[in-house]
Every structure is written in structure tokens, then in C-alpha cells.
Amino acid sequence: MARVVVDVMLKPEILDPQGRAVQGALGRLGLTGVADVRQGKQFVIEVDGELEGERLELMHKLAEELLSNPVIEDYRMRVEA
Amino acid sequence: MARVVVDVMLKPEILDPQGRAVQGALGRLGLTGVADVRQGKQFVIEVDGELEGERLELMHKLAEELLSNPVIEDYRMRVEA
Amino acid sequence: MRIGVVTFPGSLDDRDAARAVRIAGGEPIPLWHGDDDLKSVDAVVLPGGFSYGDYLRCGAIARFAPVMHSLVAAAEGGLPVLGICNGFQILCESHLLPGALTRNDSLHFVCRDQRLRIEDVTSMWTSDFDAGQEIVIPLKNGEGGYVADEATLDRLEGEGRVIARYLEVNPNGSRRDIAGIRNERGNVVGLMPHPEHAVEALTGPTTDGLPFFTSILTSLVAAA
């Protein structure tokens, strides 16, 4: 059993209205000095067996092409045992 | 400058239609043995100065009450220097 | 003329798109997401809706449907394709059109009668409009903010590939008020508002959407 965690974030140059709304709300609720907020997605994927070789490569490809949209998003993927 | 990362996930017992849709897509695209997918949110928050004491406490409270919905979601928060 | 209308799981405006094709004088042909047979149609509409629930990202999962394999190849070969709303999102996800559609800046779903200006009448789907014509058609989306990098936006504008722009109100935070774009060749068009809901005076705010559907028939006849 392996656990893959993929974090997907909007690229820095893309406007993030959700992040901005959260930033506003944090400020209104009394948190001072919030310089920036970005909101992204996190996928937690459990796969049977080891994730190696071709299957790992495919997972990478799918993280890039399915789970994120490379036009506007960056992804980071890590495999936990 | 501190960076706070808050991961918000649906509680395990709550239905996650998004995760299920992703699970289906991963399978159709050839990734075998996907046992489960959960989709959550990730907030990356940059705050000025150190995040300590009351401000840290407030951040925790807001992560629980604003960034996540305690009725259906769990959150995890970590502060990076 | 046979105009295909694709149904994905979660497509909602497929019946409406077919009705619009019929009212314009075309023959709507249902296409199924799971079938890569394009049934020798002359053009295709990708309708609005929430394909696969739009759960991952709008259009992200639909892009990998068998029908899209054939469609992408055919579109690259010149088959006319109009993507409306979710269809526009699918076209961007499939890289038939540049850029992407993101969450409305209001963070709310918005349904309104939207004024647009038709900026380009050279595409196969806009040729029946007058250049600069102003129209009002429904807009309804939650993720309709068009984004692309500055270079792409400059190129789209420079090449006259912005086919429609929002007037009065920018309802979703689209860059440069872009409501729709086309590819270089002019056969592939993506549009966020819904012309198929403005083809009958009874049910739409106007009938301003009809020329999108008559344009394609005119263009196909001209090309034949």
C-alpha cells in the first residue's frame, strides 16, 4: 500500500480570487500581518502495492496532466510508504 | 515572515464525490490498483514576522473555524519558518 | 448539415444545443462520450453542463473521453467545433484553445442576461454577425474567468482571435473582458455565455444567439 499526496497550486502569476477572499476574511477576523494567501487542492491517493517503475511514471504524468492543468497550475507530488 | 500551510480534508466518514470522480478517471487512464482518493484543500498563508503566542493560537482557531468546516472536515496546520 | 452534439455524463445543455441547431435549420446528431465514432458529422457542438460533475476541474475529465480522441484529431484537421461554457472549458483542457477558465472572481455561480460585443466575424461560427454587433444572451457559470499569460492574451488580440467580449459588466473576472476566442484557423470556437438559450423569443431574453448556429451552416455551405 502506498500513499501519494499531490498538491496543486495556481501559478503565482494567476489571480486567485479564493485566496484573496480568505486573506480578507482572516484580516477581518483579527489576524494581523497576512501578506498573502493562496488556495490550492490536495489529493491523497491510496494505491495497492508499491508505486514504482512505470506505474510511478504514469502517476507523475497524471498528476501533471489530469490532476493539474499546466497552463495555470503547478503540482508537487510525494509518495509516502 | 512565516509560511503557514493548512491542509483541509473531508472527514473519512464523509462522502467525497470529487475524490470518487478522480478515482474513476485515474483508473480509466490506466493507473491500476487505486484503492481510494480523497480531495481536499490546501491554503498557503504568508504572514509578516513570527507566528507565535496569541497570533498562533488565533491562526489555529481560524484554521479550524474559517478554513475548514468542523462539521465535515478535519484540518492539519504546519508553520514553516 | 449534420451537427453533432456530444453528451458527456453531466452534460446539461445538450438538448438545448440540439434544439438550437434544429431551429437554425441543421440536423442535430447525438454523439456519446464513450464512443469515438463521430458519425461523419459536419461540425460539433460541445454543450454546457457539469461533465463528470466538474469535480476535479471543469472539463478536466471529459477531455479524456473516447469521443475527444477523435474530436481533437478532427478539429486539428479543420472540423468546426463550438464549445459552449463547459464545452469551452473542455476545449481549453484539450489544448485546442489556449488558456484556461477559473473560478469566478465573485466566487458565486452567476446567471444573468449578458451584453456582449461580437469582435470577430471571420470564424466559422460567427460569420453571420456584423462586426461589432452587440448582443444579449444568457450567461451562467461558476468557473468562467478566462485566464492566459500576457503573451497569449496579446497574441489572441493581435490576431483578432477574441470573438466576443463582455460589455457593461465583466461577470467573472475574465482577463480583458474575454467572453470567447477561436483558434488560428477559425474552425474551433470557445464561448462562455450560452447562445443556445437565446434562439426563441419565448424562452430566451432575445434571439441573439441564433446567428452562431446559422453561421456554421452558412460557412459549411460556402466551404462545400
Next chain:
Amino acid sequence: MIDTVTHAIEDPDHVQPFAELGLKPDEYQRIRDILDRRPTSSELAMYSVMWSEHCSYKSSKVHLRQFGEKKPETDVLLVGIGENAGVVDIGDGWAVTFKVESHNHPSYVEPYQGAATGVGGIVRDILSMGARPLAVMDPLRFGPLDAPDTRRVLPGIVAGVGGYGNCLGLPNIGGEVVFDPTYVGNPLVNALCVGAMRHEDIHLASAKGVGNLVVLYGARTGGDGIGGVSVLASETFDEGGPTKRPSVQVGDPFMEKLLIEATLEVLHSGLVEGIQDLGGAGISCATSELASNGEGGMHVWLDHVLLRDPTLTPEEILMSESQERMCAIVRPDNLEAFLALCGKWDVEAVVIGEVNDSGRLTVDWHGERIVDVPPRTVAHEGPVYDRPYHRPSWQDALQADGPDRLPRPSTPDELRATLLTMAAAPNLASKSWVTSQYDRYVLGNTVLAQPEDAGMIRIDEETGRGIAVSTDCNGRFAKLDPYAGAQLALAESYRNVAASGAIPLAVTNCLNFGSPEDPEVMWQFAQATTGLADGCLELGIPVTGGNVSFYNQTGDTAILPTPVVGVLGVIDDVDRRTPMAWGPDGELIYLLGDTRDEFGGSEWAHHVHGHLGGLPPMVDLQRERLLGEILVAGSRDGMLTAAHDVSDGGVAQSLVEMALRAGIGARCWVPDGLDPFTFLFSESTGRAVVVVPRSEELRFTEMCAARQLPAHRVGVVDSGLGADAGYPAGTQVLQFSDQFTVTLDEVRDAHERTLPAILG
């Protein structure tokens, strides 16, 4: 360890937590008498949930019977009360089904998901009749607009209604947004769905045909909505206790969309003998109802149920309220085709049982018998209470405290200010902050939608045959007099439908009240149901179904009695609908009906003075009927350009809304014999504002005179008044002769600013 029937017989004295499951000692004893032994824990689970107030209507049944007993002579009712939803004949072989239901409490706990699953549930009710769902509406009620509780729940509820309905592809064609302090901590989320089918496609929830199979399809079963039954689960878990069960159900509108398409396809392919949606009480409800409405017996293999959470116990599976599931009765030779169509739509399906004529509902779990009950006793023979009720001690004082003592505006300036204040009152202000989040166009058949009086959709694209629906209720009127209040809700809804040009045909209702254990609340309920039943009889339109929601109260304070009434009407050609926007210059504005000095419970008393007292406006259903006939005739014979009912806020508000919708001004005047304030703001019922082209004036007024409906000319549409009134040329104004002038811009600003100012 699993509690089996054998076990129950062998260990008859095992102490069971019936009280924790909400059963009274005598109810528990009745179960023991029915079974002649103690129930197994699974049986206890089934009875407790099916005998709950929510599922058994035990406190309301004795009153709801009136809807059947007082049913008017009608030949439009194809399926009456008691099925998932009533079905109405609208002609040309078309049948329409509609129903409204509440999801109040879940929406308070989790506004988005509560509202979303409320929409999902009512849509499945409509689907289970065999109809294609065609539109939804959402009557909503909140605390004051600026109350923190409202700001917590309103955005989520609206987003949930929209999120689910939009993704499902159903246009939202109307609803209500009402604010009143009694709804703080207890918002009302009612959801209405309407669907249509051909007569021959009507399906019922019955398990017919011995040997036929019971197929469960749709979403997998999880531990949703089984809070109460965890006490049973904890009994059966030896150590560690049960795993956590979600208190909130999450909706999956995408799954529901697939479920709709798959269901309609299997129905139209003739593969289904009976069908039932899964809502409250889940599998317990579906199996017991299907069995008792069919051959009388059913056997279920509960371990066949596909689970989302493998740790669920049989008790929990029986009670789970997981969304987006349906149950169909399928002949064995059709099974393969049924499963194939489900597969086409990516919908999981599994056989969980078989129909028999044993007269028993039996359930096995891995080969052991855990349920063996007569299904009728679960589904239909629950307890019935005739709860005590009496007129509240405060009712007389409330009615005695009339609005006469409230200071009224009298100068032109005061009247003008009042008109602007009223147009901006939260209850009268534009609701577009809410409704612009709803798709009203999808399916391409929406002819009228908010803010029109009624939502109207085309049913038949060839002939133009269509329907109109409106929902209404003024809870303040119901508080002043619940009998009259329910009739006033009915009258308003009826009038709204008629104003659109449709003929009212049938009624649904959602009765939202406080605790039935409070005799004063119970009196309100008894009065309201009687009023509604009597009213429907008098108007000649039957109640086809509805829903009761009790226990809407915070501490001892109950909500305003809120009997929401939905009226369905038919129009043979939607092309002749009457919109509310008036037409071009020169058209004549008429007020139909009688205006009296009636301000008890009015929006003016509420908003300007915070006053609630006196008596509500007089009810005159014969007048409503006559008004309806005139409105429909006016539409049919092309005599009306526009019509708008007069209700909350009075004639002033009607004129404001018509002018704003058209973007064109008008010159109006006060008819003889009325003072300006009463003319503008009284809420007398049985009235409408209509707009008549000059060429039709004679014909129209003669018709009104012949039918003895008072018709007063009160204005003329006029786009050219601005300059005379001292505004820049082209400025659109509403001018009240001898009184005051307002520009449409300032009225619009007042009307549209209220919600965004608070909600962002």
C-alpha cells in the same frame, strides 16, 4: 455479535434502548405485541425510524386526513395523496407531478449540504413517479437580514440550492426569501420540484409480481444520517465502540444526474415493475413500503448492499440515509437489460432481494435471519396521536392589538419616503442576490422565472402546453389567525398562478410549525390544516401531497406558523403567458378588486413599526376565483399586456415591480373614495394590477362589469414624464398625481441595494 430472530426468541428479556431511539414505552410494547416477541436490534432500528414523526406523520395524520375528506370534485387527479408525489392530468396525455418538502434542520447544521440534499431528495420523489424532473423552486426563511445567524446560514443555503440544482440541470423558476426574527436559529429550507410524463409512464412504489427482484442502484450506502442508531451499534460492538458516523449528509448532484438519466431510460424501456426513491429511513422505508404496497412480502439479502463504509452494521445499513439511491422492482428476465442500462450511465446496481407473497418482510445477514416482520406494520400502521390542542392564551390579546394606532404617513413627502422605504425592506427588496446564483435557463423551456409571479415552463414543444407554479405564505398572517393565514397563503399562490395566465389545478404544501407537543402550536397546526382543506374545497383544487415539519423552534419560541402553499396551473399555450412587465406608452393600468383599510400583519406594520397584531386581511375565496377567471380570460383573449398580483407591500409595491421590470415609468392616481395611504399600502387580497392596451379597454372593462369584478383605472404607462417633473428628458418616473414623483433609478437603487449591502 449480530442480533438474530433466533436470538430474540432465546433471549426475550434482553434490555433494549428503545427510548434512546425515540420510541415511547407503549410504542415499544406495541412492537412486541405485533411480533409476539422482542424485536431484534435490526427490527427495532426499522420500527424506530419508520415510526418517527418525520416518517410516520404520527402527530399530523389525524389533521391531514381532511385533505382527502374535503377533496373537491375533480377529474384532474391521477394519483392522490399517499404516493411519493401526487400526479395531475394537464391534458393532451400529459401528467405533471409536483411536491414541496422541508430540509430545515439539516440546513441549520450544515447550510450548504443541508440545502443541497434537500433539493436532491425532492427531485428523487418526482423521479420515482416516473416523471422527468423539469424545474425546482426554493421557499426560504431566515432570521432578520442583518442577524449574525442569517449571515452564517443564508449564503451557504443559497449556494447549496444552486450548487445542487445547477449541477443537476434543473432550472430554478421561483421561490421565496422571507426574513422574520422567529426564524433565527431555525431557518426554513423548503424545496419544490415539478416533473412531467406521459400518462402511461406513471409508476408507483409497489413490489408486484412474486419472484421479481429488488434492485438497489445509485450511490453506495454509507453511514449517513444514522446518528440515533449508533446506540444500537454500540451495543453490538464488543470493544472499541463503533467507528464514527457522519452527522451530515453530503450530496452528489452528479450522481443524481446520472440516476435521473438511468432511471428514465429503464422506465421507458419497460424494465421496471415498481420503483421507490430512498429518502428518510433509507432501505427500511423503501423495502417496507414497496412490500406492503405490492404482493405483501419480500425477502432481502442485506449483505448484498454495496457499501461505502465496510464497517457498517446491519442496523445502520437499514437506517442509512445516504443520498442518490433508488430501488426498483425488476422481472428476472429484464435484469440483464436493467443492469446494462445502469452500466451505460456508470451507475452501480445490485440485486438485494426478491418479492414474495409470504406477508412478511424478511431480511438476512450472511445467512442469518435478522428481520421478520409484517411490512404494513412498519410502513403504514405506525402510531397515531390526536395530540391535545387549545387556542393560545395570547391569541385574543394579539388580535385586539390592531394596527390602527400606528402613525401613518399623510403628506406627499411622507408617502414618497414610505414608498422608497418599503421598496427597500428586506422582505420586499429585490432577491436577485439570491436568484442570480440559480440557473433559470437550462432545459430551454423556462417561459417565466423569478421575479415573475409564477414560474412557468413549457411541457410540450409542439403544442406549447405548459404549467405554472407559485409558492407563498405570509407567516405573520398565519400567526394572527392560522385558519385564515393558510387560506391567504393558498389565495396568494392561486392568484400568482392565475396572474401568469394559467388555470390553477392542484395544491401541494409544506407545513412548517413548532413543537406538536405544545398544545398552542398544535392548535395553530389544526387551524391551518382545516383552513387549507376548506380553502381548497372552495376553490375546487385538490391537495395532491405535501410535507410536515415540526419542532421548528428555538427553546420555547416557535417560528411563525408557516404553511407554505404551492399551486400548480396549466396553460394550453405558453405563448399567451402574461408577464409582469408592462408594455409601451399609452397602455392603461387597472386595479382589479376591492381595497379596504387592512394593515394587520402587513409588511408596512412589520417593517416600519415592528408591529404584529390585529387581524389579517379578509379572505374571500369566491372573489379569488372570479379574479382568477378574469385574469385567465384576459390572457386567453389577448386583452392583457401584463399582470401582477397585489400582496406584500400593497399596490405601491406591485406598481414599483412592474415599472422596474419594464424600465418604463407611468402616471398613476388614487381612485375615488380611497385615501392615498390605504390605496398604496393596504394588503387587501383578491386584487391584481393589470395592463390593458387601449384597443382592448372596452372589451376588458365590460367583461369585468358583467362578472361584477371591480376594476379601477389607476394609471397610464408613460415614458415621457421625466421632463415635466423637472428631471432630465428621458428620465423614467413613477408619478402619483397630486402626491409625489419618484424616478425609477432611485426606486431601483433602493430595491436592489438591500441584500448586497449586507451579504456582499
